[in-house]
Amino acid sequence: MLYVNRVTETFRLSQHSHEFIELAYVGEGRGFHYIENEVHRAERGQLYVIPIGVSHVFRPSSADDSKEPLIIYNCIFTPQLLESFLPGVTDPPIAAFMQLLKDEAYEFDSIVDVDASIEKLFLALYQEFSLPQSGSTTYLNSLLLQLLVTIYRLINREQRAGLPAESAQPDRFLQVLLYMEQQYAEELTLSHLTQKFQWSERQLQRLFNRHTSQTFHSYLQSLRIRKSCEQLRDSSHKIRSIAESVGYKDQNSFISIFKRIVGMTPRSYRNQFE
Structure with missing residues (x-):
């Protein structure tokens, strides 16, 4: 129900959609993110929340990915995993945010990782997924929950900026x-x-x-x-x-x-x- 990878984006993959939720983090380089009928610049430190059914694809800035690579960390997970988290989430705003993701009611979002808090969690997720140890499933789930809370906080911080x-x-x-x-x-x-x-x-x-x-x-x-x-x-x-x-x-x-x-x-x- 949870998968983490690190990929160097190319021009080979076509625009596509998923039956799972995807969190995509730009770890290195820059390029473009095609999502539905829009095009967004993709730069290091950018996080994309990609709900179920939303079509997208990343493209590097250059066809020569050895010179200007665009490296993306992906964390993908199922609505069923979110469902299993919800009984233990005691903060109503966080639970509501997760419920929207689970119910396919959340729109595509983009967030800037201003304090590198998201990067640290993605690196920890990737390392634990790549080098599993005893209790890895529990640890990965806890990291994903931390990541979702951090994303909510960053979104909320942007909304609070005008208060x-x-x-x-x-x-x-x-x-x-x-x-x-x-x-x-x-x-x-x-x-x-x-x-x-x-x-x-x-x-x-x-x-x-x-x-x-x-x-x-x-x-x-x-x-x-x-x-x-x-x-x-x-x-x-x-x-x-x-x-x-x-x-x-x-x-x-x-x-x-x-x-x-x-x-x-x-x-x-x-x-x-x-």
Whole structure:
């Protein structure tokens, strides 16, 4: 009831429709997406929700796919799989969105993956499908459910963009957290964030307390230490190098903060995984 693949699009496939729901994500390159009687530009980071019975086909920009490949990740699934999900979905808007997909009442949609959240889920889906392990069916279903919730959130965020500032505040603050997730190694300060996101320092600090239960500085330290843990587990880089890569110029300060948050030194933490 669920299938995931990664394909390099060519000119060989004709426009077609399916008896299943398709989520198509542009992983690399650019080209065109022909859907029904319309043509859309297809670029990296674009997600297409293709309901049952809607005809479509992707075309690369160039006939030479070795020079300008258009690579698409596809996640296809049956209405029966969605039906099995619905009893466990406790959020009415999410359930309604899934019901529309299941009942063939949802129109074709296109979404921009502004924060790479969709890309991460597609990569996880493809890896799990290609390299199945014990519990893979359950894990794949959970990833698909996460993907559907993420798609709904992105659609809802676009719809909320025109609402008053107070109504859109959680979405705006989420952008702050996403920005920090990408720029944690830089010289991040509360002052820098206030200038970039047009909030006062007092207001931004209050949002950190409300939505993370931490101050800005505590949240940044936790984020950097979490990123350093990933490197300690997955690489052989020297501790000094890891400290610098997550934003600490002084190794001793890094070790002190790491020990306070994790409860052991970086070396002891790494030794657990060797």
